[in-house]
Amino acid sequence: MKVNGSPTRTIWPAADGRSVEIIDQTKLPFEFETVSLETVTEAAHAIYDMLVRGAPLIGATAAYGMALAMKADPSDANIQRAYKTLFEARPTAVNLRWAIDDLKQTLSPLNPEDRFDAAWARAAEICDEDVAMCSAIGDHGKELIQVAYEKAGRSRPVNVLTHCNAGWLATVDWGTAIAPIYKAFDAGIPIHVWVDETRPRNQGASLTAWELHQHGVPHTVIADNAGGHLMQHGKVDLCIVGTDRTTRTGDVCNKIGTYLKALAAHDNKVPFYVALPGPTIDWTMTDGYKIPIEERDGNEVTNMRGLTAGGEVVDVRIVSVGSKAVNPAFDVTPAHLVTKLITERGVCEASEEGLRSLYPEHKEAWK
Amino acid sequence: MKVNGSPTRTIWPAADGRSVEIIDQTKLPFEFETVSLETVTEAAHAIYDMLVRGAPLIGATAAYGMALAMKADPSDANIQRAYKTLFEARPTAVNLRWAIDDLKQTLSPLNPEDRFDAAWARAAEICDEDVAMCSAIGDHGKELIQVAYEKAGRSRPVNVLTHCNAGWLATVDWGTAIAPIYKAFDAGIPIHVWVDETRPRNQGASLTAWELHQHGVPHTVIADNAGGHLMQHGKVDLCIVGTDRTTRTGDVCNKIGTYLKALAAHDNKVPFYVALPGPTIDWTMTDGYKIPIEERDGNEVTNMRGLTAGGEVVDVRIVSVGSKAVNPAFDVTPAHLVTKLITERGVCEASEEGLRSLYPEHKEAWK
Secondary structure (H helix, E strand, O other), X not given: OEEOOEEOOOEEEOOOOOOEEEEOOOOOOOXXXXXXXXXXXXXXXXXXXXXXXXXXXXXXXXHHHHHHHHHHOOOHHHHHHHHHHHHHHXXXXXXXXXXXXXXXXXXXXXXXXXXXXHHHHHHHHHHHHHHHHHHHHHHHHHHHHHHHHHHOOOOOOEEEEXXXXXXXXXXXXXXXXXXXXXXXXXXXXXXXXXXXXXXXXXXXXXXXXXXXXXXXXXXXXXXXXXXXXXXXXXXXXXXXXXXXXXXXXXXXXXXXXXXXHHHHHHHOOOOEEEEOOHHHEEOOOOOHHHOOOOEOOOHHHHEXXXXXXXXXXXXXXXXXXXXXXXXXOEEEEOHHHOOEEXXXXXXXXXXXXXXXXXXXXXXXXXX | OEEOOEEOOOEEEOOXXXXXXXXXXXXXXXXXXXXEEOOHHHHHHHHHOOOOOOHHHHHHHHHHHHHHHHHHOOOHHHHHHHHHHHHHHOOOOHHHHHHHHHHHHHHOOOOHHHHHHHHHHHHHHHHHHHXXXXXXXXXXXXXXXXXXHHHOXXXXXXXXXXXXXXXXXXXXXOOOOOHHHHHHHHOOOOEEEEEEOOOOOOHHHHHHHHHHHHHOOOEEEEOHHHHHHHHHOOOOOEEEEOXXXXXXOOOEEEEOOHHHHHHHHXXXXXXXXXXXXXXXXXXXXXXXXXXXXXXXXXXXHHEEEEEOOOOOEEEEEOOOOOOOEOOEOEEEEOHHHOOEEEEOOEEEOOOHHHHHHHOOOOHHHHO
């Protein structure tokens, strides 16, 4: 999507065809800075230090990391070394593992002298596949925004509430939950986005707000506490959120606080949509409450990063000094609170039947 | 309650009997500082600049403000001047108006030379009345905590979730929602409090956490987003919150985000209690959604105050610079989501019938 008026992806090959550029997302929203990755070590650091984040973008960066390794040394031994270096940068990231497995399989049968070009081409393909998937989610979700616009008699902008950052910054382009918003905006549907700040890491207030502002989409940041009140007063037409993992029965694991918004949407008859790429569906799980929830450091609650009046980015303690904090990172929204799932293949009920209709090939899940 | 081990109120007469001491709450939680008020102007500034906050404490400060005015000049004209000075410090504060009306009525019939002593005594009485009311709320609420403790087979601490600061810092002592917690703790019931940080003004993370820490009550700060997840996993036995205004039908207006916690409590069969002194019941209202909701400055969302590693308290911008924020300060929880109301007269259903049983004298409301 756009940054300073120019179409931009989160990762792209440099003009020299031998290095790759990324946005340093740790500097956002206060600075927009791009970084050039020349080696597999730099790619691994970009993943480890979270210059790139979001499952699809981590996968894409890892794929390019394998290509950068082949540039330096296309030997079998170096395929192994690069694999290990990248894997260890974020061992729990499913997309990372998937991408480096793919590259390893692609490269191993080839002659060493062909490996760099093949890796480079495959990494670009992985990026384009992600963009196509997110774009398709956007097209399907746009229809739901169009419906809300018609329902309001085309009389005013559609108000969409979102939580966390499931925007293009978490993918290669378009995003998941935000893709329908960009598609609707680009198609000229008047739209306004309520952006939950999303404590404790503030991905909404920093990343979602930043990317909507850069693309020119009207939006307003709100405290996470405010969404229910806005729904009670008819100020939200629909919610769209992303997901880290969805069970085959439609239970949705997403950023902490999603469940509270789903409850409020249900109580106020506001449609609550979840946008997801097929690969995030966990076909082995039927009970969302069994998804293990990551407990992150309490410091993310007690401390916060911000910009001083003098333009300096500092970390400040915001909690009374004698008190500790706990920090569960995700929660689970049960399927019955989810109006529909928006996937790259279309829109379906958040249920086993719904997902079966779009993904019939997962036969082992439908026994 | 206790500060550094010593029983403390939020306002108290100085040893000289001619000035009054308060805690400068704008310095909390990072510094504990008391301020001496010598004149009515100083009392008005303390209210206006929010060194004191919370309806009962504002009322108590205003009462002492009238007394300080009488010390300087006990004339009729000065009763009027002091009234005006204090009223204008916070024109919408119902308790302030009530306190200065009370003092004016008390003082006007007296000889000027008797006015200071009378005002001083009446201000002390207003403080003691507030303490007695909060203490009674605490005693009634403690029973509900005891019930939860028995229900858990006395096997582990009772987990109470609270939102915002309805603690002793908002009153003269004890608080409203936190009074039952102090009573239970002081009675030896094992207890642990989940403290919602309460964005955007963070009264939970700063004030509630500070006062629980000072009194020695075990507690943990959480992001506002986390409460629903904790309830889903059985980690909350009951919720207790305060209220700024409750309709005679039991709809509860309280700090923004209260409604979301009430929804989650209802969804997980967690009792949701609201503690309130009788004077905050609005006998004229039957529909909570008609309560006008204050929209505060968006800067409270976009900026945050905190302590740097160097020990300096600074204000930082936390939202992407191109984005604006809106900031509704309260929301309304409908009566059907409230398990019980805890008042100074006992516990009742959140309904017209429930309130009628405790406050039969409000006949005009029961037509």
